[in-house]
Amino acid sequence: MAATPNEHEPAGQMAMVLDLNKCLGCQTCTVACRKLWNKDPGTAYSYWNNVETHPGAGYPRDWPKAGGRTASGAPQRGHIPDLKSGYGEAWTFNHKEVLNSDSNKGKEWLRPHQDPKWGPNWDEDEGAGAYPADNHHFYLPRLCNHCTHPACLQACPRRAIYKRAEDGIVLVDQDRCHGYRFCVEACPYKKVFFDPERAVSTKCIFCFPRVEGGTPPACARQCPGRLRFVGFKDDPEGPIWKLVTKWKVAVPLHPEYGTGPNVFYVPPLSPPKYGPKGEVLAEERIPLDYLKSLFGDPVVHALDVLKAEREKRKKGQRSELMELLIAYEWKKNFRIPGHAHEVIQ
């Protein structure tokens, strides 16, 4: 795919792998990100990092619908979600009334001022299937993919979005941004957000000030499940190269969008279905076709490798892959050489 004028091959590409078999849906990553970066009033609705339940509508609702590129590489027109039915507005609560309800003790319940009909994580844990035979769900943490060919960058008529040469992190130059939102529209993952108060686009910055100092992004470092791995994609000593290239157990989300995501997922293994009498069946609960719809055909190989390595471990044999994924030492999840700080002109 041809590079756009402000898109160039970076010297190295920072990347992340998330092991979905370990995600508890605790949202610690979401909170860590928000507390660090999203305190402006206009970003109250936006989550650079979110964790959504799958099967489910996701955040914003039904995001995987449009944008990205066709099979031939041509841009496809996307859409801009609205606040109420797309993202879900940030609710405010009657904290004051509850805390000052001395004269009315026990009668004032905590509740949102709005009458919400939708919001981030609205369908948490719902999943699909019927209990107890084949109900299933898993958590999908999502952030900007810092794509190799970012649709947002390609869409911006102002060249306000750029990909850093030193690590491939994709950023919005908010001094150049005029709030046109072609980036929001074009990103098929819906991971560029519009701040209507400041009238500019905002997005995950892969915690670049931390990364420049050799520290992982907040979402990865704070994860209690140690499911996130961070490093340069082509570093053969690092976890990303091992999981993506060597073991091929980490695959990108919706590769068919053609943007070359640099966030990868170790797909979820399934518990078996139960038969009518409670007997364990040989069928897996999460339909393989559903996983293929998210991760493409390479998910099949990834699952096969995971199963084979898990079996080895069960037999008491060593498995480099399982040891890496178990993350006995959290520091081994990250291999981030500090590098030069960006100089803002």
Place this chain on the structure above:
Amino acid sequence: MKLRINLVAAPPAIQPGDYVPVAYADATRVQTPAVDLVVEKPASGWRVTLAWHCAAPVKDIRGDTNRFADAAALLVPVRADTAMISMGATGYPVEGILWRADWKAPKMIRAEGFGTVRRAEPPGGWRALGEWHDGTWLVRFEISHWLALEQQMQLGIAVWQGAGAQRAGLKSVSPDWVKVRL
């Protein structure tokens, strides 16, 4: 000078970036077919009035993520032989005044081709006031002194309909410079 100017849709095919020309290839229908232009030269400065039909005004974009404001701009070439449709080119700058329905004050704009627009606070004495009434926007630009306009005596016009998600190069424009004759 009073004129009705027929506008055209700015061609998507020549927009900057790789997305708009393809994703909006079908955006060739003009959303604001005409503006009524009045140019006056009071004792000092300029008064330019634009009026156009707008059935659904958008005056505020706060509170939602997919709302775009109505807007209008006047553009003037700094030197002769400057292309209007591309907003000038390198070495052929244009400058203008941009009014937006959600702004308290207009911005001055400068450009040397597509995608190069820079917004700045306008000089003192540059004002714009918009009023929407009964399906029509009436925007009056009061410009204390505009050297480029005095030298070139030509204007370009652009109008954005927020309700139609018009922004950036998705706009209705005069097909070329309009000669100012007083």
